[in-house]
Amino acid sequence: DSGVTQTPKHLITATGQRVTLRCSPRSGDLSVYWYQQSLDQGLQFLIHYYNGEERAKGNILERFSAQQFPDLHSELNLSSLELGDSALYFCASSEGDYLSYEQYFGPGTRLTVT
Amino acid sequence: DAKTTQPNSMESNEEEPVHLPCNHSTISGTDYIHWYRQLPSQGPEYVIHGLTSNVNNRMASLAIAEDRKSSTLILHRATLRDAAVYYCILRPTGANSKLTFGKGITLSVRP
Numbered sequence: 296d297s298g299v300t301q302t303p304k305h306l307i308t309a310t311g312q313r314v315t316l317r318c319s320p321r322s323g324d325l326s327v328y329w330y331q332q333s334l335d336q337g338l339q340f341l342i343h344y345y346n347g348e349e350r351a352k353g354n355i356l357e358r359f360s361a362q363q364f365p366d367l368h369s370e371l372n373l374s375s376l377e378l379g380d381s382a383l384y385f386c387a388s389s390e391g392d393y394l395s396y397e398q399y400f401g402p403g404t405r406l407t408v409t
Numbered sequence: 410d411a412k413t414t415q416p417n418s419m420e421s422n423e424e425e426p427v428h429l430p431c432n433h434s435t436i437s438g439t440d441y442i443h444w445y446r447q448l449p450s451q452g453p454e455y456v457i458h459g460l461t462s463n464v465n466n467r468m469a470s471l472a473i474a475e476d477r478k479s480s481t482l483i484l485h486r487a488t489l490r491d492a493a494v495y496y497c498i499l500r501p502t503g504a505n506s507k508l509t510f511g512k513g514i515t516l517s518v519r520p
Binding site: 299403 | 441443447451452453454455458496508509510511512
């Protein structure tokens with residue numbers, strides 16, 4: 296158990312809908328990262344927040360957005376969903392920002408868009 | 410970001426050592442070498458990292474070539490639980506700390 300929690304574990308929704316994925320980092324960790332894992336693209340970095348501020352963006356679509364709240368939990372919002380958005384979404388946390396060596400990953404949320 | 414090259418797959422026998430190679434010929438002087446693994450149906454898990462010297466921890470050892478253009482992750486006694494995809498990742502210092510995953514190497518362990 297990494298100490299990172301993600302909810303829900305599974306999500307099934309229809310095209311065009313909007314969903315929110317939630318992540319609670321390990322106690323004391325200020326950084327939260329979101330990754331997407333699909334069969335054809337592998338594990339891809341989406342976005343990084345540190346203590347409530349966005350620090351870096353990766354291959355995140357404009358239809359996706361994220362935020363980190365004052366209690367440090369984070370939400371990833373996916374809207375106008377398409378079939379290709381079906382994937383595993385992982386959240387990871389680390390203690391600090393660029394000086395942190397380890398990222399701790401949650402169990403993931405499996406999103407199925409039908 | 411500098412790239413890494415790993416074989417697609419490797420097989421090993423239980424309780425034998427396993428050497429997982431990684432080539433990173435374009436590594437820069439400030440790139441750390443990280444290894445993560447992903448067990449089936451789980452999120453990635455940190456294994457080990459190093460810069461220039463060989464490193465040991467409770468999970469594995471990391472041997473880094475003198476020119477840093479390659480490295481080897483060593484599992485001293487493979488168990489069935491070590492069957493996973495192992496990712497070798499270069500991570501620049503001072504940059505945002507995203508991890509750039511490649512395809513990794515799939516390790517199978519025979520009982």
